[in-house]
Amino acid sequence: AKDPVRVLVTGAAGQIGYALVPMIARGVMLGPDQPVILHMLDIPPAAESLNGVKMELVDAAFPLLKGVVATTDVVEACTGVNIAVMVGGFPRKEGMERKDVMSKNVSIYKSQASALEQHAAANCKVLVVANPANTNALILKEFAPSIPEKNISCLTRLDHNRALGQISERLSVQVSEIKNVIIWGNHSSTQYPDVTHATVKTPAGEKPVRELVSDDAWLNGEFIPTVQQRGAAIIKARKLSSALSAASAACDHIRDWVLGTPEGTFVSMGVYSDGSYNVPAGLIYSFPVTCAGGEWKIVQGLSIDEFSRKKLDLTAEELSEEKNLAYSCLS
Numbered sequence: 542a543k544d545p546v547r548v549l550v551t552g553a554a555g556q557i558g559y560a561l562v563p564m565i566a567r568g569v570m571l572g573p574d575q576p577v578i579l580h581m582l583d584i585p586p587a588a589e590s591l592n593g594v595k596m597e598l599v600d601a602a603f604p605l606l607k608g609v610v611a612t613t614d615v616v617e618a619c620t621g622v623n624i625a626v627m628v629g630g631f632p633r634k635e636g637m638e639r640k641d642v643m644s645k646n647v648s649i650y651k652s653q654a655s656a657l658e659q660h661a662a663a664n665c666k667v668l669v670v671a672n673p674a675n676t677n678a679l680i681l682k683e684f685a686p687s688i689p690e691k692n693i694s695c696l697t698r699l700d701h702n703r704a705l706g707q708i709s710e711r712l713s714v715q716v717s718e719i720k721n722v723i724i725w726g727n728h729s730s731t732q733y734p735d736v737t738h739a740t741v742k743t744p745a746g747e748k749p750v751r752e753l754v755s756d757d758a759w760l761n762g763e764f765i766p767t768v769q770q771r772g773a774a775i776i777k778a779r780k781l782s783s784a785l786s787a788a789s790a791a792c793d794h795i796r797d798w799v800l801g802t803p804e805g806t807f808v809s810m811g812v813y814s815d816g817s818y819n820v821p822a823g824l825i826y827s828f829p830v831t832c833a834g835g836e837w838k839i840v841q842g843l844s845i846d847e848f849s850r851k852k853l854d855l856t857a858e859e860l861s862e863e864k865n866l867a868y869s870c871l872s
């Protein structure tokens with residue numbers, strides 16, 4: 542039998558946490574033969590509720606779940622973890638300035654970076670979900686200099702999956718037949734959902750999405766803001782933000798990173814830019830990646846037309862601004 546993998550979920554008493562921990566305990570994230578030990582962190586006001594989640598995990602009697610650590614102590618939470626899913630953060634409340642929210646999250650991610658750096662297992666993989674996800678991941682990277690940058694990422698897989706969902710509905714094809722959509726940039730409304738390289742498996746072979754949809758006005762028009770603003774549409778409908786889809790996407794992200802992407806398929810991950818596609822180096826930016834042997838690699842050589850170029854640059858500009866704002870909160 543395999544040794545258990547320790548998975549940290551911060552903000553585990555929150556909405557996404559409540560949807561995510563049972564998925565991890567059932568093997569959705571790491572596979573049906575991989576035992577896990579869950580580490581759940583939240584803040585003291587949520588301690589009782591966190592303990593309630595722990596009680597439910599016990600009651601669910603998950604065969605793969607070999608232990609649960611539920612704590613408000615960052616060091617205890619981070620000790621020995623192999624995977625860290627950072628869902629905890631300070632939410633933007635009505636009337637709050639962007640800078641104030643940024644400042645709260647910068648201080649959270651700065652201190653959690655140090656705890657991970659000092660206490661997590663060597664080669665721990667980190668996924669930041671909490672918003673502003675890209676910039677929180679960047680702060681975590683900066684304040685955990687001994688964690689290799691290839692081990693730090695942020696979640697844009699939900700946006701990626703939303704794009705697959707929209708194409709699936711439009712073409713009335715199964716989502717499993719569609720691949721290689723791309724989310725470029727920030728997990729925000731400036732992200733660029735790109736279908737230029739996406740294909741659909743049909744009885745007549747693989748066809749480009751652009752050929753099958755054939756309505757460029759829809760692909761370059763409505764489709765893009767629908768994906769960009771899907772989070773807001775969910776809030777409007779549910780009066781709560783996306784949770785089950787975010788949890789599911791976090792599992793997809795880690796599963797593909799650890800176990801690999803299928804041959805010829807790429808997925809979107811927010812990762813440290815090396816300057817690929819002329820995206821400024823030093824930002825955490827969502828790129829198309831393939832994964833093998835536990836490592837991601839940015840897909841190279843995709844053509845970028847003028848329409849796409851503008852959109853890649855716009856979201857990079859927003860990320861540079863966020864980065865500056867985050868740094869201004871440090872001083």
Ligand code: NAX
Pocket residue numbers: 551552553554555556557558582583584587628629630631632649669670671672673674696697698699700728772782783784787
């Ligand atoms: P909730 O407010 O339900 O849960 C957040 C939890 O984090 C709370 O239990 C809170 O007590 C805890 N927390 C706060 N500060 C903490 C700290 N310093 N250490 C540990 N825990 C802490 O929010 P939820 O709906 O679960 O969303 C969580 C985060 O995910 C938010 O930042 C949200 O904006 C972000 N999202 C990111 C998405 C993505 O695709 N990247 C999509 C979904 C979601 O909007």
